[in-house]
Amino acid sequence: MxxxxxxxxxxxxxxxxxxxxxWWPADSAFEVMIGAVLTQNTAWVNVEKALGRLRETVAFEADAIVALAPDVLAAAIRPAGYFNVKARRLQAFCAWLQAQGGIEGLAGRPTAALRTDMLAVHGVGPETADDMLLYALERPVFxxxxxxxxxxxxxxxxxxxxxxxxxxxxxxxxxxxxxxxxxxxxxxxxxxxxxxxxxxxxxxxxxxxxxxxxxxxx
Ligand code: SF4
Missing domain, CATH: 1.10.1670.10 (Helix-hairpin-Helix base-excision DNA repair enzymes (C-terminal))
Structure with missing residues (x-):
């Protein structure tokens, strides 16, 4: 053989x-991160629909998503499936990102420690964290x-x-x-x-x- x-x-x-x-099909690092949560267990075509509806519903910023009523957020991302679960995950991730000082606040942090912190956020598993690290933050993580x-x-x-x-x-x-x-x-x-x-x-x-x-x- x-x-x-x-x-x-x-x-x-x-x-x-x-x-x-x-890849990744997105206009900004933040959009990559949101897409990485939404794409869990669903096809990308559904994520695109959810991102479009989300953009029509709220400013595409972490603090605006955190402040949105959970049921309104869930309705906006409905095409992505598991929308109540993903709404909770999105708000947890955005709250974490806010607490870090936004995407700028992540710059310069060692990749391994940053990955460990991301994995502690509700709803962020290894594939989601690595999608974000690689495609949004330009870290060499496979x-x-x-x-x-x-x-x-x-x-x-x-x-x-x-x-x-x-x-x-x-x-x-x-x-x-x-x-x-x-x-x-x-x-x-x-x-x-x-x-x-x-x-x-x-x-x-x-x-x-x-x-x-x-x-x-x-
Ligand atoms: S990589 Fe997949 S499709 Fe290609 S030969 Fe192997 S099993 Fe077949």
Missing amino acids: KAPLSLAAVFDRLLAAYGAQS VVDAYTRRAFSRLGRISGDESYEEIRALFEEELPARTDLFKEYHALIVTHGKEVCRPRPRCEACCLRHDCQHGMGG
Whole structure:
């Protein structure tokens, strides 16, 4: 059996196959952060609708969102699903952000300590925190998601049973710590997972099929 591809080699193949994805689709770092909460357990198309309605309802600022009546906030973000839960999470996150002095107040804080603080905020799990750190705050933190776990276990790079932190460490240790690379890589994995390495994979159309344990029938 062939040795599994390096993470750098997988990146090169995905980039050649799909082209640059240039994520995250947002106008500001704050919008990235709000989107990272709203995108939990829902498709991005629903997040876009929720962001549009939220923008029509309230000024796009942490203090305005904190001050909004919870039921009004929940109604605004309804398209994102789990809207009562997400309204509570958004207000908790925005209150935390206010207490830090806003996004400017996060600048210069060491990434590991900042990540630990973010994970203590109600409703902020590892993927949400890492979305924010990478795409809003330009920190070299790799975002792991279900697409990552599925594709890289099929490729033979992981067993699939590893913890979030173990998979994140694998990517961060094997790749150069560059935010542009981490952003593009995560976006490419999402595209790959949606278009080709689906629950029922389209291996015949995959740029990795000759080096994939699953694709080769392994
Ligand atoms: S060959 Fe198949 S299983 Fe392997 S990465 Fe490609 S689509 Fe996924």
